[in-house]
Amino acid sequence: MHDNTKIIKATTVKDPLTGAVNTPIALSSTFYQNDFDHFGEFDYSRSGNPTRKAGEQAVAALEGGEFGYLYSTGMAAISSVLSIFSQGDHLLVTKFVYGGTFRILDDVLSRFGISHTFVDPTNLDEVKAAIQPNTKAIYIESPSNPVLKVTDIPAIVKIAKAHDLITIADNTFMSPVLQKPLSLGVDIVVHSATKFLSGHSDILAGAAVTNDPGLASRIYFIQNAFGATLGVTDTFLLVRGIKTLGVRMAQSSKSAQQIAEWLEAQPQVTRVCYPGLKSDPGYAIQQKQATNGGAVLSFDVGSAENAKILAESLTIPEFSVSLGGVETILSYPPKMSHAEMSPEEQLACGITPGLLRFSVGLEDPEDLIADLAQGLAKCN
DSSP: OOHHHHHHHHHOOOOTTTOOSSOOOOOOSBOOOSOSSSOOSOSBTTTOOHHHHHHHHHHHHHHTOSEEEEESSHHHHHHHHHTTSOTTOEEEEESSOOHHHHHIIIIIGGGGTOEEEEEOTTOHHHHHHHOOTTEEEEEEESSOTTTOOOOOHHHHHHHHHHTTOEEEEEOTTTHHHHOOGGGGTOSEEEEETTTTTTOSSSOOOEEEEESOHHHHHHHHHHHHHHOOBOOHHHHHHHHHHHTTHHHHHHHHHHHHHHHHHHHHTOTTOSEEEOTTSTTSTTHHHHHHHSSSSOSEEEEEOSSHHHHHHHHHHOSSSEESSOOOSSSOEEEOTTTTTTTTSOHHHHHHTTOOTTEEEEEOOSSOHHHHHHHHHHHHTTOO
């Protein structure tokens, strides 16, 4: 079954009671039990809710997974998955990691005795050399936020399996339409479902998917214990947003390719990060493991001053935190998504003072290019 068909079938599940084609919102914190000794599938909404279950099954189906879990935010999903590890465990983590993930690793999990080493996942020898006797997992993003570094996912999986390690992949930038890490051998996939899965900048949500029953049991235990679950109304909106995921990703990715190629030719732009460009170091790997380069790109205008000029000159993109909406969103990673990092830490992973992240929405790409042209003309 093709993805566009699968999306509609996974998100349009007939309600067995009424026949409704949209998942009913079960606004109940608790559920009546008919039997004193044997409870039904649902007893308390933190532990399980029929609306959330429908959403979790939909996300799992799109990723090609058996077990899906929805959370109140993307960071709730990532933090919960990382919490399946224990004191004394060690993790290998891509150094090109989202700022919120960097913060939970550096400032929270480290306090509980879960250590980590940041590695360059494009250097497989470095990854192998960093494995310790207590290493339990390798955590990657591909493409990464915000410099879109591409990790060879099957190669990382091969290393992990050779050392009996779990692989965790953040698939937020690609979505299940453009890349399916589970099919490449990854054990757990996480998403900030706030972004492309939802697609309308109207909710916060996170997701985790796996095919491994043992990992699923550990993930569910933490989800139920922590209680950072997605509310039923937001689950309904997430499922509704996913219905258009295929067409949104196709259009936005096509526009991103066009805009990236245009930016690459502009004298004010010193660097374009987009794995759909043949000049990108990750292009060949991206072509093998994903459908295209995706709908997000980053570009460098040489200085923080120029970044400010451009951000204040553009009229179509929204200058804001986040990505993945139907509207184009321009972000400044040094002060937004990766503000948790020091300037030295930012530079170490390619986040330069002039770097801007550009999440391409559904506007006409010619209009976006014209807007970028007038903004770049004002840069020094």
